[in-house]
């Protein structure tokens with residue numbers, strides 16, 4: 584089993600910052616719940632955001648592909664990207680049979696119903712799990728359709744196994760399946776149709 588696009592192994596400054604923002608996000612949610620008033624902290628965070636925005640690349644450069652294309656898609660993905668503060672982040676491994684595999688716990692910021700993972704988040708994660716498996720099979724492409732079946736609730740702060748595998752191909756079409764499992768029980772199944780397309784990964 585190989586880790587997919589795991590980077591150098593030593594977190595760079597962006598990865599360290601992204602991780603700090605993740606901790607900050609969780610802490611902001613918790614402090615809200617406990618009713619902690621934090622005007623001083625809020626101000627400091629806002630100042631930092633202003634500082635970073637002033638030196639960051641303009642978002643338009645990302646849209647036009649001027650920046651970001653040299654980095655692996657998984658490094659900046661909203662699911663697996665260690666450089667993306669929105670990401671959990673998941674570390675995908677490639678199994679010998681070509682399927683993708685990751686283990687994670689979803690923290691509070693991914694909550695839908697109380698104590699449970701948001702269904703849209705499950706879909707997001709499974710889309711990438713299938714894309715990783717497709718890519719390993721030389722079938723990189725874009726998602727055309729996804730059908731999600733929520734069989735059981737997926738709890739927060741509990742180990743979740745994420746799997747993706749490609750099922751069959753026909754011309755440019757690839758059918759794939761992804762699952763979330765908790766304690767050996769499948770909680771979500773996703774069937775996806777992907778259309779092969781050149782991607783700037």
Ligand SMILES: CCCCCCCCCC(=O)SCCNC(=O)CCNC(=O)[C@H](O)C(C)(C)COP(=O)(O)OP(=O)(O)OC[C@H]1O[C@@H](n2cnc3c(N)ncnc32)[C@H](O)[C@@H]1OP(=O)(O)O
Nearest residue numbers: 656657710711714715718725726727728754755776778780
């Ligand atoms: C390691 C890698 C990690 C990567 C992680 C990132 C993963 C990210 C995954 C995504 O989130 S992708 C973003 C969400 N998806 C999109 O934005 C796709 C938007 N849609 C399109 O770009 C086009 O509609 C699409 C490329 C899917 C199809 O357009 P094309 O003009 O290239 O194809 P065409 O319309 O000729 O259709 C080709 C075949 O696919 C079929 N098809 C296309 N869209 C379909 C659809 N939605 N449902 C069912 N079939 C569909 C179409 O009927 C046809 O079948 P036949 O060959 O049998 O005639």
